[in-house]
Amino acid sequence: MNNNPLKIMETVLRDGHQSLAATRMRTSDMIPILREMDNVGYHALEVWGGATFDACLRFLDEDPWERLRNIKKYVKKTPLQMLLRGQNILGYNHYADDVVREFVFRSVDNGIDIIRVFDALNDPRNLECAMKATKDAGAHAQGALVYTISPYHKTSDFVHFAQDLIDMGADSICIKDMAGLLSPYAAYDLVKTLKEKTSVPIEVHSHCTSAMASMTYIKAIEAGADIIDTAISPFSGSTSQPATEPFVYSFAGQPRDTGIDLEKLHTLADYFRIVKSDLTTTFNLNTNIPVDPKVLTFQIPGGMLSNLLHQMKEQGAENKYPELLKEMPKVRAELGYPPLVTPTSQIVGSMAVLNVTLGRYKMISKEVKDLVRGKYGRTPGPIDPAIKKMIIGNEEPINHRPADDIPPQMEKMAQDLAATGYPEATTEDILSYALFPEIALAYFGKHRCENPICPNNCK
Numbered sequence: 001m002n003n004n005p006l007k008i009m010e011t012v013l014r015d016g017h018q019s020l021a022a023t024r025m026r027t028s029d030m031i032p033i034l035r036e037m038d039n040v041g042y043h044a045l046e047v048w049g050g051a052t053f054d055a056c057l058r059f060l061d062e063d064p065w066e067r068l069r070n071i072k073k074y075v076k077k078t079p080l081q082m083l084l085r086g087q088n089i090l091g092y093n094h095y096a097d098d099v100v101r102e103f104v105f106r107s108v109d110n111g112i113d114i115i116r117v118f119d120a121l122n123d124p125r126n127l128e129c130a131m132k133a134t135k136d137a138g139a140h141a142q143g144a145l146v147y148t149i150s151p152y153h154k155t156s157d158f159v160h161f162a163q164d165l166i167d168m169g170a171d172s173i174c175i176k177d178m179a180g181l182l183s184p185y186a187a188y189d190l191v192k193t194l195k196e197k198t199s200v201p202i203e204v205h206s207h208c209t210s211a212m213a214s215m216t217y218i219k220a221i222e223a224g225a226d227i228i229d230t231a232i233s234p235f236s237g238s239t240s241q242p243a244t245e246p247f248v249y250s251f252a253g254q255p256r257d258t259g260i261d262l263e264k265l266h267t268l269a270d271y272f273r274i275v276k277s278d279l280t281t282t283f284n285l286n287t288n289i290p291v292d293p294k295v296l297t298f299q300i301p302g303g304m305l306s307n308l309l310h311q312m313k314e315q316g317a318e319n320k321y322p323e324l325l326k327e328m329p330k331v332r333a334e335l336g337y338p339p340l341v342t343p344t345s346q347i348v349g350s351m352a353v354l355n356v357t358l359g360r361y362k363m364i365s366k367e368v369k370d371l372v373r374g375k376y377g378r379t380p381g382p383i384d385p386a387i388k389k390m391i392i393g394n395e396e397p398i399n400h401r402p403a404d405d406i407p408p409q410m411e412k413m414a415q416d417l418a419a420t421g422y423p424e425a426t427t428e429d430i431l432s433y434a435l436f437p438e439i440a441l442a443y444f445g446k447h448r449c450e451n452p453i454c455p456n457n458c459k
């Protein structure tokens with residue numbers, strides 16, 4: 001029986017606006033409220049990682065490292081948390097160990113206290129390097145179980161994976177339910193079993209996409225979950241997390257009282273309501289995303305359904321959309337039941353689109369070949385032998401840790417960047433360049449030039 005105060009991880013500065021405002025919240029929107037947020041008594045603030053790094057450089061003309069340092073200036077008491085995609089860091093393919101390690105060290109050095117590490121396939125070998133680096137850097141290493149439903153994702157499979165992560169040094173475990181598929185009773189069973197079999201704190205991260213998440217959290221808390229991820233009300237609901245306030249209110253005076261003052265949350269909510277409406281106008285966003293319980297049947301994350309429909313329309317094949325919805329789960333099963341999260345969601349989704357528009361497996365992307373080759377790691381279930389043969393013939397798939405095949409990259413990146421005109425680049429700049437070369441160079445072009453009378457006034 002868990003009688004500790006329920007802890008709250010606030011996601012508005014990362015997942016909240018990534019889910020509802022296309023990751024467009026700017027550092028200047030955050031700074032005026034950070035001191036107040038620091039005084040709430042949150043377990044942690046999620047502020048970095050996921051899509052925020054890319055979005056800073058690509059859309060907001062911001063240096064993501066500078067954002068992190070800025071936030072740290074105002075948040076003195078509350079730990080800062082980030083989301084890291086294991087060996088993919090924050091990009092879409094595998095990087096060499098030296099890049100992963102340096103990235104983790106620089107993140108911690110610039111202000112991160114807790115790193116949540118996950119891998120799209122739940123292959124422990126893909127988390128190994130990031131977890132070890134996090135421990136070595138002195139930060140809290142949280143291992144995440146990417147939640148999905150398949151014959152290869154039973155409670156026992158997740159517990160087994162959690163134990164692998166704890167063996168690697170995980171200080172806590174997160175159940176990461178990016179698509180909102182975790183049902184209240186499944187959550188109860190999974191959390192209860194994890195609490196029985198392990199001794200680390202258990203955190204639950206879900207999305208309201210299917211409209212189940214609040215019920216799921218309550219059952220998870222009853223089963224002994226230590227921490228839940230919520231977003232302050234204006235950035236909660238639909239494809240984001242459940243709202244923070246109702247949990248604080250519901251547990252007030254109960255054995256697991258959060259100790260958080262609801263009044264303080266109202267102040268935050270008033271502030272972020274204005275931020276949201278400002279972002280909606282400035283970036284012409286649709287922040288009014290409806291819940292879609294269809295995700296429960298198709299297991300396709302909400303945002304992805306609309307992307308796929310858009311792709312089909314562009315190819316003039318929207319009449320095949322109902323076929324696509326049937327094709328997705330079929331492709332997913334044939335490719336070994338990967339959870340649908342970046343980057344596997346895109347890989348499986350595009351394959352299904354090609355299958356219904358051009359004929360099954362008539363055209364195969366490099367990413368699908370790589371997935372079948374084992375370049376992303378071990379798929380949860382076996383790949384259909386006939387499909388495997390069709391895609392890679394008699395080629396022997398790799399069965400070692402994929403990153404073992406990638407030679408060190410940091411020095412080469414530094415040299416490339418020096419050759420492009422940035423010999424004085426910081427390690428942070430080199431890492432930005434390693435992850436997103438084109439957009440990093442475009443940013444440096446504007447902000448790192450040596451011109452004393454720079455028209456962009458970058459000095």
Ligand code: CO
Nearest residue numbers: 015178205207
């Ligand atoms: Co999320």
